[in-house]
Amino acid sequence: MSVVGVDLGALNTVIAVARNRGVDVITNEVSNRATPSMVGFGPKSRYLGEAAKTQEISNLKNTVSGLKRLAGRKFNEPELDIERQFISADLVEARGGELGARVKYLGQDEVFTGTQLIAMFLSKVRQTASAELKLPVSDVVVSVPPWFTDAQRRSIMDAAEIAGLKLLRLMNDTTATALGYGITKTDLPTGEEKPRRVAFIDIGHSNYTCSIVAFKKGELTVLSTAYDRHFGGRNFDKALIDHFAKEFKEKYKIDVYTNPKAYFRVAAGVEKLKKILSANAQSVLNIESVMNDVDASSTMKREELEELVMPLLSRVTIPLEQALADAGLSKSDIDAIELVGGCTRVPSLKDKIAEFFGKPLSFTLNQDEAVARGCAFACAILSPVFKVRDFSVHDIVSYPIEFTWEQSNDIPDEDTSLTVFNKNNAVPSTKILTFYRKDPFDLEAKYAEPNKLPGVMDPWIGRFSVKGVKADSKNDFMICKLKARVNLHGVLNVESGYWVEEVEVEEEIKEEGDAMETDENVKPKTRKVKKQVKGGDLPVLSTTATIDQTLKNIYMEREIEMVMEDKLVADTEDRKNALEEYIYELRGKLDDLYSEFASGDEKSRLRSILDDAENWLYEEGEDTTKAVYVSKIEELRSYAGPIAQRYFDREEEKRQAEIAKQQE
């Protein structure tokens, strides 16, 4: 069994595996250590990961990037207009008001939900990992931003299931980074020593997170997490695109906003420019024939870039201040500041963060791979097949969770809501809720402070119907206990319910000081106390953002079907290439290896058969089925057969002669 960690980034996804000697990042089919987080659709198959990136510019409308930003979103959320600036496919309303993308797939318009699109990508991740490991892959830990809500987390969980993965844990990005940091350190404080407090800062393509984490030997505790959900490399890119679009309008009289292809070429160009400006004071932007046959070019100095992103740079310290305040710490309490994420290579960001803390920054972790590595460690800890030093991870709840219910007619002064998990409550965490009821009842869970959620969102988390509740024989209330748990994934469930009875029991009174006395003639003193003993279970029916199983099964079958379609297209392409290769190979052999075994007539006949086959391949045979290519190869083989046989017979003769000679 394999142990895999996945950093599902807005731009790039990194896959790490735990092996006996440690954690390694694996490479994909084109030997890259990160795979573009995107999916594309074509007339015959899907394009996943690298393939999606390759055809992106020629297939913008049918390519969906920034996948994780779609997780668990509703179509009517106003903030999605921000995502639309970065995603070229049409974002539309899908089943049940969910956000989806409309694409042309197999010649037809189709809407896939965000969850389905993420599932397609995770399915590719599974294939990449199992190709590399030469093992089926199922157990994974996947990272998410800590600000993900219950619905967003459930979307990733459903997507993983649709993709055929067993998700052992959804892990917050910075917590994964912290785990990777802590588990490899041998000098963490022990016992009464003051814990080591580290600020982990991750600035990626789309978002910025700062977590303050306390380490002791064998454990980490997240003290606080603060974030800016719209702060990352893509915001730098956008500022640059806007700048050059304006410049090109004046200089070349072209408007790249009106031409999606031109826009995306500028986008690709400025990302490169931005990276160069992290290491150089100045650079050039050259885009050949960007539109209307204009070759656009320009230059930029690092200071100009910094000027353009001033609105962003001025926000850099906000999450840092927030994280310190939530942790109740001051800058001087922080022992180290660890930076990860591609965007932390930007010098002005580094400077501002270092200036804020008044101390040098650390880059001891691999900036691009730390999250995936942390996830792989988490997977190893949770996997039964792997032995790894145990390391406890205490994470926190990002938004307060409240339960509400209808007032019982029998209890007029009962409250009807309770905040059960506060912000910064530990994760995982279980709380027992007690209700006095004579009838079945419903609970509803929601986020208590909707204005703190990532954008304008429905704060609803779930509805839990408690069944089997009734009054007892004396028409007294049933005492109902419900187990509410924020689990390892950071999602809320009412995991079980039961009712209890109050019974009177005799309890021994332990008097102080007499623990050592054993006078058998003195009866121990007792008193009567009320105790609650479990009576029986109460079934709980949950409705949450998780897709219901019937629909999930449909999605799963569909995903398998699409994987088969993709595979068939890939196999067909493979056989077509094999046919082409065979034609060239046979031609070559006719000139050398087989030359003395065929008559002039035979050769010219076979050559003309090969020419016909080649012409066929570029005409009717350009686009046909796998079976046709396979039979074409067989056909050519049969023509070449007699010649090849003569060659092999001669080779065999030679071999026998050799053996005979040795035995002499």
Ligand code: ATP
């Ligand atoms: P997110 O964490 O937001 O989901 P991600 O994990 O995919 O996104 P990363 O891989 O951490 O993001 O970072 C990618 C971003 O970092 C891109 O915007 C990329 O252009 C930027 N980046 C990478 N290298 C550099 C560099 N040398 N200078 C500036 N920016 C860089």
Ligand code: K
């Ligand atoms: K990443």
Ligand code: MG
């Ligand atoms: Mg990231």
